[in-house]
Amino acid sequence: MNKIYLFLVFSILTTIGMAQEKIKQTAGRDQLGTFAPKFAELNDDVLFGEVWSRTDRLGLRDRSLVTITSLISQGITDSSLTFHLQSARNNGITRTEIAEIITHIGFYAGWPKAWAAFRLAKEVWAEDTNGEDAKAAFQREMIFPIGEPNAAYARYFTGNSYLAPISREQVYISNVTFEPRCRNNWHIHRATSGGGQMLIGVAGRGWYQEEGKPAVEILPGTVIHIPANVKHWHGAAADGWFAHLAFEVPGENTSNEWLEPVTDEEYDKLESDKR
Secondary structure (H helix, E strand, O other), X not given: OHHHHHHHHHHHHHHHHHOOOOOOOOHHHXXXXXXXXXXXXXXXXXXXXXXXXXXXXXXXXXXXXXXXXXXXXXXXXOHHHHHHHHHHHHOOOOHHHHHHHXXXXXXXXXXXXHHHHHHHHHHHOOOXXXXXXXXXXXXXXXXXXXXXXXXXXXXXXXXXXXXXXXXXXXXXXXXXXXOOOOEEOOEEEEOXXXXXXXXXXXXXXXXXXXXXXXXXXXXXXXXXXXXXXXXXXXXXXXXXXXXXXXXXXXXXXOEEEEOOOOOHHHHHHHHHHHO
C-alpha cells in the first residue's frame, strides 16, 4: 500500500512540474475592447495567454525580471511598470532583490531611470518585511505552493503555518509549510483499522518525533510513516522554513486527537542535541 502512495506522489510531482501555468488577462479588452479590438486580443490572448504562459520554458519570476528590466531601461515608469512590479512581487521577487535589480539596471540604463523606478517599487513593496522576503525565497525552493495561513488549525500550532491543498481526489494530500521554530501540538491519528499519516519532506529542514523516541530529522525526500494511534508531533527546525507533504492514510473510524503543545524546553533540547 505504501508503495502505491509513493508512486502516486511522484506521479503528481511529475505532472505538476511539467504543467504550464495559464495566464488569464483581460486588461486589453477592458480598456480597448471597442476602440482597438485586435490590439486587445493580441495583448490578452497572445502576449499573456501564450507568451507569458510558456512557463515550462521560462518561469513567471524570470519573465517578470526580463519585463521590468526592459521597461525601466526604456524609461517607462507609468502604470504599466507599476503593474509589472506588482506581478514581479507576486511571482516571488522580494524587496531585497528588487532593490538590487534596480540598482544594477541604473548602472547600465541610467541613474534617473533607476530613481524613477525606485519611487514605484517602494510603494509596491511597502508592506514587505525581512520575514516576507524569507518566505518568498523559500517558495522558490519548491514546486508546491506555500498556500494560505492555516487559520482553521492555528490553535494547534506554535508559530505560523500555511496550508496548500494538492490533491482532493483518490488520495488526500496537502503541502504544509512552517516558519522557523513552528511546530504542531502533540497529536494522535486515531483509527480502529488502517489510518495514520505519511509525510514527505519537500524543502527546508524539519523534525518528527514520536512520544518516548528520539526526534528524526526531515530533509527533502525524507519519508515518514506515522502509524495510527501513536502520539507525535512535527515541525520546522529553528534555522529556517520547512515544508512537507502530508498524506491521509485511509482507515476505519479515523479522527485526529489534538493534545498539548510541544514546549520550548522540549523543542530547544532537540535543537541543542543536534548541534
